[in-house]
Structures are given as structure tokens and as C-alpha cells.
Amino acid sequence: MKLYDWINERIDLDSAVKFATKKQVPVFYGTVWYYLGGVSLFLFIVQVFTGILLILYYQPGATTAFESVKFIVSKVSFGWLIREIHSWSANLFILFIFLHMFTVYFAKAYRKPREITWYSGFILLLLAMFFGFSGYLLPWNELAFFATKVGSDIAGAVPIVGDFLLKLLRSGDEVSGATLTRFYGIHVAVLPLVFTLLLGLHLMFVQLQGMSVPPEQENLPHDKRKYMPFFPNFATRDLLLWLIVLNVIALLAVFFPWELGQKADALASAPAGIKPEWYFMFMFQTLKLIPAHVWFIEGELFGIMMFAIAGLIWFLVPFLDKKANQGKRSLFWKFVGIFAIVFIAGMTIWGYSV
Amino acid sequence: MKNPDRKKFLDIMLGAGATAWLASILYPISKYLIPPSVPDSNVTNVDVGSITEFPPNSSKIIRFGRKPVIVIRTKEGDFKALSATCTHLDCNVQYKTDTEQIWCACHNGFYNLEGTNLSGPPPKPLAQYNVRIANEKVIISSEDMS
Ligand code: HEM
Ligand code: FES
Numbered sequence: 001m002k003l004y005d006w007i008n009e010r011i012d013l014d015s016a017v018k019f020a021t022k023k024q025v026p027v028f029y030g031t032v033w034y035y036l037g038g039v040s041l042f043l044f045i046v047q048v049f050t051g052i053l054l055i056l057y058y059q060p061g062a063t064t065a066f067e068s069v070k071f072i073v074s075k076v077s078f079g080w081l082i083r084e085i086h087s088w089s090a091n092l093f094i095l096f097i098f099l100h101m102f103t104v105y106f107a108k109a110y111r112k113p114r115e116i117t118w119y120s121g122f123i124l125l126l127l128a129m130f131f132g133f134s135g136y137l138l139p140w141n142e143l144a145f146f147a148t149k150v151g152s153d154i155a156g157a158v159p160i161v162g163d164f165l166l167k168l169l170r171s172g173d174e175v176s177g178a179t180l181t182r183f184y185g186i187h188v189a190v191l192p193l194v195f196t197l198l199l200g201l202h203l204m205f206v207q208l209q210g211m212s213v214p215p216e217q218e219n220l221p222h223d224k225r226k227y228m229p230f231f232p233n234f235a236t237r238d239l240l241l242w243l244i245v246l247n248v249i250a251l252l253a254v255f256f257p258w259e260l261g262q263k264a265d266a267l268a269s270a271p272a273g274i275k276p277e278w279y280f281m282f283m284f285q286t287l288k289l290i291p292a293h294v295w296f297i298e299g300e301l302f303g304i305m306m307f308a309i310a311g312l313i314w315f316l317v318p319f320l321d322k323k324a325n326q327g328k329r330s331l332f333w334k335f336v337g338i339f340a341i342v343f344i345a346g347m348t349i350w351g352y353s354v
Numbered sequence: 355m356k357n358p359d360r361k362k363f364l365d366i367m368l369g370a371g372a373t374a375w376l377a378s379i380l381y382p383i384s385k386y387l388i389p390p391s392v393p394d395s396n397v398t399n400v401d402v403g404s405i406t407e408f409p410p411n412s413s414k415i416i417r418f419g420r421k422p423v424i425v426i427r428t429k430e431g432d433f434k435a436l437s438a439t440c441t442h443l444d445c446n447v448q449y450k451t452d453t454e455q456i457w458c459a460c461h462n463g464f465y466n467l468e469g470t471n472l473s474g475p476p477p478k479p480l481a482q483y484n485v486r487i488a489n490e491k492v493i494i495s496s497e498d499m500s
Contacts, residue, residue, distance in 0.1 A: 146445050150460055153444040167388045174420065178389065267415045267422055269438075269448030272459040288461045292442075292477040299475055300443065 019207075023230035026213045030107060034211060034234075035241055036100035042242040043093035044199065046249070047131075050086040051188065058138070060184040062177030065140035066263040073260065084253035090132055092249065094279045097125050105337050109212040110317055111324035117205040120198055122315050127195050132277050134187040140180060145264035147276045148183075149175045154287070157300050176266070215327045275351070282344045283307055285351035314340070392420075399495045405487065408433070413449035416494070422446055423483055423494060426467065429454065435483035435494045436469045442476040456480065 007013055025034060057076055059068040072079035101121060104110065110118035137148045152175065156166030171178035217225065228234055262271075276284050283303075290299040313320065313336075323330040397419035408414065408427040415422050415438050424438040426449050436456065438446050445460035455472070456465040463474035470479045486493045 146460060149445060150443040164388070171389050172392070266446075267417060268446065269415065269424075270440075270445035270459045274445065274460045287443075288475065290475070292471070292475050298477055 017231075020231040020235075021229055023207075023210065024227040025211055025230050025234045026217065027226040027228050028213070028217055030103075030214060030217075033100075033103040033107065035238065036096055036103060037206075038238045039241060039245055040093060040096040040100055041199070041203075042245060043089050043096060044195070046089045046246070047086065047093060048192065050082050050089065051192075053082050054086060055188060058184075060138070060181050062140065062180060062264075065138060065180055066260075069139040069260060080257070081253060084257055085249055087258045088249050088252045088256075090135060091278070092245070094125075094128055094132060094277075097128055098279070101125060102337065102341060105317070106334070107212065107214045108321075108324045108329065109214075111212075111321070111327075112318075114205070114209055114212055115318035117202060117209070118318050119315065120202045120205065124195065124198055124202060127191060127198070129279060131187065131191050131195070132279065134183040134191065136277055137180060137183045138187065139260060140264045141261040142264050142268065142271060143261055143274060145175060145266075146270045146274045148179065150274070150284075151276065151280070152179075154300060154304060157298065157304055159301070174266070215324075215329060218327060278348060278352075281351040282347035285347045288351075310340075397496075399493055402492050402494055404490050405492060406490075408492065411451050411454070415446060418483070418494060418496070424449065424456070425485070425492065425494065426456075428467065433485040433487070433492060434467050435485045436465075436467075437481040437483070439480075440476060441471065441478040441480065442474075447480070 004013060025031065054072065057068055057072045057079065059065060069083065073083055074080075104118070104121070133148075133151060137144045152166055152169045155169055156162045158165055167173065169179070169182070170176070171182045213225075275281065286307075287300055287303045290303050292299050294302040317333065318324070321330060321333045324333070400416060400418050400423075402414070402416045402425055408425070410427055410431050411429045413424055413426040415424050417423075422438040424436055424447060426434045426436070428434065440447050440458040440460065440463055442458065442461060442463050445458050447456050447458045447463075447465070449455075450457045454467065456467065456469070457463070458465075458474070458476065461475050463476040464472040465476065465480055466472055468479075469482050471477070484495045486495065
């Protein structure tokens with residue numbers, strides 16, 4: 001290990017290794033939940049890799065985008081595979097972030113001293129959804145075109161800054177080639193940079209603070225609590241799982257390909273079956289159910305306000321749940337979490353069944 | 355601190371300086387992000403083709419300046435022209451030949467052929483355009499001809 005010594009003499013590798021081997025992962029019924037964040041991380045890495053490969057052939061622009069994706073999937077060797085993996089991994093990425101967030105929520109891992117980890121995680125979820133929203137438009141097909149029209153129009157209904165937001169997103173008044181260029185820039189430059197920085201912080205907090213355990217575990221006497229070393233025990237399990245996930249993605253990509261659909265046309269009627277990506281479905285379905293006017297405000301504005309308030313409450317949970325900081329569980333916040341899951345799952349299923 | 359007034363003064367100067375500095379960066383960026391508005395091309399008339407291109411109970415979306423307009427020929431042979439942009443969330447509407455209504459597929463909104471919103475989420479009616487037939491040609495216009 002000459003190289004190791006050479007580097008170690010200069011930047012003290014020993015302490016990093018010591019840190020990794022000394023880090024303990026609690027072993028109890030909830031240990032499996034600790035893998036979810038790691039899987040999300042892995043899926044992001046897959047996105048960066050496949051995304052960079054897609055950039056090599058993708059051409060933004062109203063007259064080139066659809067054609068270039070068609071070219072990728074039909075002419076470029078394994079182009080279909082890269083695109084399918086990027087699409088499937090994008091969806092699983094969001095799914096795993098949601099799962100990760102809910103398990104962390106019920107384990108009360110957001111309580112002191114890990115509030116900032118929760119805040120940064122919540123913003124990462126929003127960024128990931130924006131990743132998906134901006135990527136969805138890139139193939140410039142009919143479904144994505146109208147979904148983007150609807151999505152950006154909703155942003156336009158926000159009081160005061162709505163008009164600015166709409167023009168900012170669309171690069172003008174209409175969804176057009178200019179919107180596509182802008183979404184491309186957001187998708188491949190702005191979001192990767194911001195996401196990577198924030199993810200780095202999120203992971204750093206986790207490393208510095210170690211793994212949290214639910215209050216019941218924390219209150220157990222010391223000799224009743226079990227641990228395994230992070231390195232190599234937990235890390236090998238992590239890696240094995242990543243390998244399995246990659247295989248699952250490959251199977252999905254081959255057997256359940258994503259359709260490219262029809263090219264977008266600003267003069268076509270919106271076809272039946274316009275739907276956003278599944279992780280926006282619960283909001284989409286809710287907006288559909290709200291009547292045109294609620295009291296004296298427009299239905300969509302009412303819906304936006306409701307979701308903004310709900311999102312803010314979810315974001316501020318570490319601050320609002322006073323009992324968690326005393327290492328106690330509160331029934332109220334348990335029900336809030338269950339309600340959130342039932343609402344999201346219910347609305348999503350409803351949205352797909354009509 | 356020997357002189358609290360002096361510290362306060364310096365704090366204010368520093369804060370104001372930082373704010374001015376930030377504003378001088380953020381203002382041009384926020385302006386840059388919104389593209390210059392393209393002046394409306396002042397279209398008042400659009401020739402959308404000859405009558406024969408519109409069989410009864412059919413429709414077509416055409417471009418009127420920058421806006422999509424749906425031209426409908428009813429079963430009886432009359433022409434209607436309405437904004438094709440749903441007043442709910444901006445999707446393009448379509449003509450339903452079976453019920454002779456205008457339908458928006460995005461959230462199941464219905465309008466009648468006068469553009470009045472009948473059911474579903476649309477909060478406002480669709481704007482109407484004038485249709486004139488001259489030399490067998492269908493001409494859509496936005497000016498009030500009554
Ligand atoms: C550095 C990171 C990334 C880069 C460079 C990148 C690049 C690209 C490119 C060039 C496309 C257009 C090609 C195509 O449509 O197939 C695309 C599409 C897409 N991206 Fe990404 N991407 C990145 C990360 C992500 C992430 C994290 C998500 C997750 C939510 C995501 C979701 C999507 C989606 C849903 C599409 C549309 C796929 C399709 O239907 O073809 N991307 N991306
Ligand atoms: S956009 Fe037409 S009903 Fe929603």
C-alpha cells in the first residue's frame with residue numbers, strides 16, 4: 001500500500017477510514033429503512049450517468065427535440081436502453097425519496113438535533129420533482145406538451161408573483177420552443193448543480209450526526225441495543241441492494257418500455273388521457289375535483305393555497321412537533337402522517353381509475 | 355466596545371451596502387430571465403380556407419395571430435369560431451361531434467357552442483370570434499361587427 005501511505009502522509013486518510021469503521025448502524029426492526037436513502041442516492045447517480053449519455057445526442061428545440069429522441073431510441077446503439085433506464089430510474093428515484101421521507105417521518109428522525117437534515121431532505125424532494133417536471137417536456141411529445149401547459153398555468157395562478165413565474169417558466173406567454181430550451185437548461189445545468197450541493201450537505205449532516213433511532217429504541221438500556229459497523233458490514237449490504245435495484249431497472253426497461261407518443265402540436269386538441277407524471281397525480285386529481293369557484297376565489301387558486309399550506313406544515317414538522325423533541329410520540333402527528341399517505345395514495349389511484 | 359454609536363453606524367452602513375450590492379446583481383438577472391415581449395402581430399382577419407373544407411359537424415383549430423382558435427361547422431351548416439384555449443388551465447379544447455359541445459379533455463370541462471362554460475372546472479366562457487363568408491371563403495375576425 002505504497003499509494004495509500006503516500007496519500008496518507010499528505011492528507012491523513014487514516015482518520016477517514018477510522019471514521020467509517022467506527023460508525024455504527026443500529027440493528028433493530030427498523031434497520032431496513034436505513035437503506036432507502038442510499039437507494040435514492042444510487043438512483044441519482046444512475047440519472048447523472050444516463051443523463052450525460054443522453055446529452056450526447058439530444059437536441060433541444062421545437063423542430064429537433066422529438067426527432068432527436070426518436071433517433072436515440074431507433075438508430076443509436078443501445079440508445080433505447082439508455083433512455084429507458086433514465087425514464088425508469090427517474091420514476092423510481094422519486095418513489096424512493098417518498099418512501100425514505102415517510103419512514104424517516106414515522107421514526108421521528110426529524111427531531112432535535114436533525115431538523116436541518118429534514119429541511120434539506122424536503123427541499124431535495126421538491127428539486128427531484130422539478131427534475132422530473134422539466135425532464136418530462138424534453139421529448140416534446142403531445143402528453144408532455146399539454147401537461148406542461150397545465151403545470152405552468154397553475155404556477156401562473158399564484159397571487160402577486162404568478163405572472164412572473166409563468167413567464168419565467170415558459171420563457172414568454174406560451175409553451176413553445178423557447179420553453180423547451182429553458183427546461184433543458186434547468187434540467188441539465190441548474191438542477192444538477194443545486195441538487196448535488198444540497199445532497200452533499202444532506203449526506204454530511206447524516207455522517208456527522210450518525211443514524212437516528214426511534215424514541216422507543218433510544219430509551220432502551222444500553223446492553224439491549226445492537227449495532228453493526230457501517231464499514232464493511234452495512235456498506236456491503238448497501239452495494240448488494242444497489243446491484244439488485246440496477247437489475248430491476250434493466251428488467252423494467254426491457255419489458256415495460258416508455259412510449260414516445262405523438263410529437264407535440266400547438267394546434268392540436270388536447271387528447272383524452274392527459275396526465276402528469278404519477279407523482280403529480282394526487283395534486284392534479286384534487287384540482288380536478290375542486291369546483292370552478294370556492295366561495296369567492298377561483299378553484300385552482302384555492303387548491304394551490306391548500307397544497308402550499310400543507311407543504312409548509314410538512315416542512316415545518318420538526319418545529320411544530322414539540323413532543324418529539326422530548327423523545328415522545330404524539331398521536332396527532334402520527335395521524336397527520338397516516339392522513340398524508342392515505343390522501344396521496346387514494347388520490348393517485350382515483351386519478352388513474354377515471 | 356468603546357463607542358456603541360459608532361458600531362451601530364458601521365452596522366447600518368455595512369447592511370445598506372450589502373443590500374445595494376445584492377440588488378444591483380439580482381435586478382438585472384431577474385429582468386434578463388423574462389424575454390422581451392413580442393408585440394401582438396395585430397391580426398384582425400384570418401382566411402381559414404374554403405367552405406368545402408368544413409363538412410357539417412366538424413371542426414379545425416387554426417392560428418389567429420399567436421392564439422389557437424377553434425372553427426366549428428354545426429350540423430345545420432352554421433359556422434362558429436371560439437378561442438381554443440380552455441379558460442381553466444390552458445389546454446386546447448375540442449369539438450365533440452356526438453353531443454355537439456365543446457369539450458376539454460384535460461379535466462373534463464364542457465362548453466356550449468356559444469362558448470358558455472357548462473360543467474367541469476372552467477371558470478369563464480370561451481371568447482367568441484366573428485365568422486364571415488366571402489367568395490366561398492371562411493374568414494375569422496376579432497373585431498366587433500355588430
Ligand atoms: C445530471 C443529471 C441529469 C442529466 C444530465 C439529464 C439529462 C436528460 C436529457 C438530455 C434528457 C432528454 C432525453 C430524453 O428525453 O430521453 C432527459 C430526459 C428526462 N429526464 Fe433527465 N437528466 C438528469 C437527471 C434527471 C433526474 C434526477 C431526473 C428525475 C426525476 C430526470 C428525469 C427525466 C425525465 C422524466 C426525462 C424524460 C424521459 C423521456 O421521456 O424520454 N433526469 N434528461
Ligand atoms: S384545462 Fe380545460 S378543463 Fe382543465
